[in-house]
Amino acid sequence: MVSVNLLPAGIRSARRRNRRLQIWVSAVLAVTMLTAIPLALDVSKSAAAASIESRLEPLQSRLSTVRADLKKAVAEREELTAQIARADALRSKRSWSSLLALLSSVAPDTVWFTSLRTATVAPQRAAPQPAGGKAAQPQAVTLGGPGGIHLEGYALDHDALYAFMSALKDTKTFDRVDLTSAGQEPVLNGTAVRFVLECYWQAVK
């Protein structure tokens, strides 16, 4: 097929020059862009790091403040915990007159007591920290009242003892009534059942 180009030679060569120039400019731009991208990324990252650093300083001062506040709050919490423990211990204190009235009301006539004392609970301390750790911290002491009573006495027979134990349980005052020991012993002209009871209080709500 045939075609002619009547475009003046000057214009054609100018177009060729322009096209070559465009190609060169495009190539230079492409190379520049390819080079500039990593640089721009570096600059961007540096700017981001500087920005983060500038924000880090106030955050660190805030962190130390918050840490101090936390320490204070922890100390307050421990103090409150100790107060709660003391309050619990105080709340677990029993009224002995009521207890004696209760015992005499539920004890059958064929049961009498020879000994009544509380089952003492010693103050508890947390386990000591292993050596080599941080400096030993003072451990909180947990106070607690007596967990129950230790009751000794005699019953004429086993039935009376068991009736007494059942009546004690029915009062709902004790969580557990354990018969620690029971045995026939001569008393006066006859025999009686010597018993030892461990009675544990109901937990205070």
Add this chain to the structure above:
Amino acid sequence: MAVLLDRLKVRAKAVSAALDVGQTALRVAQIKRDGARWVVTTAGTCRRRSPERGGDEALFAARVARWLNQLGLQRRDIVAGLSPPDVELHAINLSNSDASADAESPGEAVRAELERLTSFDSTSAETDYWRLPESPALRSQVVGVAARRDGIASALALCEAAGLDCHRIDATPCALARFGTMYRGHSATEEDVWSVLDMGGRMSRIIVCAGGTPILARAFVYGGRAWTDKLAQSLAVSPQTAEQHKRDHGVAHGDAPHGTDGGSAGNVLGDLIFNVLRSDLDEMVEELERSYRYVMQCFPRRAPGPLVLVGGGAVLRGLDVFLQERLGVTVLTPGITEPEGSLLDLTACGQDSVSSASAYACAIGLAIPQESADG
């Protein structure tokens, strides 16, 4: 990178646009490659108004720029086409010494010959040429093309003002030959002698080709507006009515049926139009026969091929049948006849495809890249 550049080049070549710079109107066509075919995606006409023809090119360029923006061309680099009288074509018989001295590039010899042959001042002309197929009966070796520099400058200024980058200025006869080749598609052979008859508003021209090469390009004054004016005068009607009669009734000669009217009995007006235009039609047929005969004598071993009828004047109803009967060759009209294996899809030219597809033949031919037509 090289693969990417190649792909970009292929992609860039997938769309091509062209501007046919006429005396009375600009026609633009944009085509897009679809496999081996080219599909016309955009086509439009911008007519010059009377005051703009007086030389107010800036006003016209501004209007063209707006018009092109509305069309939404994908490409800004285009091919512009110039037609006679801005270009002249001359068959040149190079002397044996010139032909052999620099057979590969006889540009200087062609320029010298064109200086002698052109009607305008050849020192202010741009020239180019194409080679003719070898034939013992043909004395010319090349066809030289000379274009007025002021015509080129005017086209370039128009493109620049419209924001277009003109990368080639072609001669419209070459564009019509490319259009005809692609339109015929696979039915075209390298061995036949065929032609394109472009019937414009002010003049008509015939380009006779051997294979894909234009051998002869002639212009004559028949057709288009001259026939409309003649009909208006003879029938005592307005030019608009005469143009409508051309489209609706066309020419009916003798008892030959035309169009879909069913025969001459119902087409008295067609007979009347034919009688008015008879002398012009006869002379045109003689011109065509003479042109065909000349090229056939130059290439006696080749067979006569079809005539492709294009241009706004091709809307004269029944003209294709008339020419077919008188010339004895197949007449193909884009928009009506679609040759089997055509490499052009003209459906986007408009619903009134007869006039549209024909009218944009030149612009479409300009847009067809040379390598595409070769391949």
